[in-house]
Amino acid sequence: MTFKEGTLPPVRIFWSLTMYDAKSQLLVDNPIHRYLLNSTMLDQFKRGNDGSLTLYIQARTPGAELEANWLPAPSGPFFVVMRLYGPEKSALEGRWSPPKLVRQE
Numbered sequence: 001m002t003f004k005e006g007t008l009p010p011v012r013i014f015w016s017l018t019m020y021d022a023k024s025q026l027l028v029d030n031p032i033h034r035y036l037l038n039s040t041m042l043d044q045f046k047r048g049n050d051g052s053l054t055l056y057i058q059a060r061t062p063g064a065e066l067e068a069n070w071l072p073a074p075s076g077p078f079f080v081v082m083r084l085y086g087p088e089k090s091a092l093e094g095r096w097s098p099p100k101l102v103r104q105e
Contacts (some may be wrong), residue, residue, distance in 0.1 A: 001101050005051030010096050013086030014039040017055065022077035030072035037049060037071050042070045 001017075004022035016038035019028045027035045037045075037055055045068055047073040056070045057080060071080070073098055080097055088094040 001099050002052055003056040003099055009084050010088035010090045011084050011086050016083050018081045019071050019073055019075050022079050024028050028074050
């Protein structure tokens with residue numbers, strides 16, 4: 001999931017992206033004990049040279065240098081929930097939407 005520079009969720013408070021196992025509907029147990037990524041973590045994320053932010057939503061680590069951007073997923077079916085706390089007008093009116101998840105092989 002890649003946010004181009006300047007396209008992060010428009011919120012007054014914060015946003016979060018939480019991973020759930022599709023079968024159990026519970027948080028996904030994982031080796032780094034991370035269950036969500038959120039805007040309070042922005043200073044920890046690695047950005048692209050163009051200012052973009054890519055979040056890696058996958059079972060395997062994207063590598064030590066990108067692990068700050070990693071939301072561990074199970075190897076089977078899962079779902080991700082994005083929550084906007086204090087959404088700005090552009091989100092409420094549907095003028096903003098999150099980037100699509102892009103499957104990588």
